[in-house]
Amino acid sequence: KHALNCHRMKPALFSVLCEIKEKTGLSIRGAQEEDPPDPQLMRLDNMLLAEGVSGPEKGGGSAAAAAAAAASGGSSDNSIEHSDYRAKLTQIRQIYHTELEKYEQACNEFTTHVMNLLREQSRTRPISPKEIERMVGIIHRKFSSIQMQLKQSTCEAVMILRSRFLDARRKRRNFSKQATEILNEYFYSHLSNPYPSEEAKEELAKKCSITVSQVSNWFGNKRIRYKKNIGKFQEEANLYAAKTAVTAAHAVAAAVQNNQTNSPTTPNSGSSGSFNLPNSGDMFMNMQSLNGDSYQGSQVGANVQSQVDTLRHVINQTGGYSDGLGGNSLYSPHNLNANGGWQDATTPSSVTSPTEGPGSVHSDTSN
């Protein structure tokens, strides 16, 4: 009877949902419950607010959002994905707002319509104000439940959007060869203590053009996987040790030349440049102690220790065998006790060699 098409199903939003559904394969038209209690509505409201759907409109439209994203970032595909996400989000938000407005308007219209109707009828039959109030209450409840459906659908849409665009697992890209090179270089040259500080992480992130948390992830994965299967990484370890050995050797040469005066002016080119060689004198001290088969636990360690690691590799490689690739088990994972982690190099615990024993070449460089 009423000329209001309030039951028409928000076509635009529905199309968006369908599009997302097609792409994700997720079912979105799940729950259509009625009369959910108030707390649920509050939850939805909070969610929409948190997602920026029902908050103050920041961007004019999808085009504006995309333009803003392009202008702000401009670098890497990440921002492109992000802008895509934001465009979709603003699209959802616009639909949500227009629909919400439409519902409110419809609700008001319908209410006045009913009121007029009742008033007209009140001329022919007596109508108590209580009855009118009751009718208005019913109407408002009905419309609020519809609003709630809208909010719910929007919530689902946003959630699906998030899971699609922001779940990075779905869009995993391997790091560039260069980036893994840098990371591996750091890892294997700090093998005794592969826990980069926050600054080091930032530095690495900058060099690799990835985020700090990605660096953290990488080191977390690398540590656990290295520890899990050391044999698999030996070749890689030797490789990167040899690579960084050049810089280490240069450093040693510099240290030898001016063994007292500092300012080594690290002659390495580019990568691995910033975090090493605080002072060359301590390195020699540690080398001596290394030959004496006992580490000294001072905190001079971490950085200098890495150089020692590198030198060990070099020594093993140059002195041990001729064939570069064929040999294995030349590298003994020092500072890595059998069941635990890296243990901070302070404890002079005996070196364990888990992979088929005898690899532990306690190389002495007393030449």
Add this chain to the structure above:
DNA sequence: AGCCATGATTGCCG
């Protein structure tokens, strides 16, 4: 298609 490498997430712990 199957397999492994790899980046990211989750849950737990100190």
Add this chain to the structure above:
DNA sequence: CGGCAATCATGGCT
């Protein structure tokens, strides 16, 4: 909160 261990999900190779 950061690290570890397990796990997920994709990339890339065969």
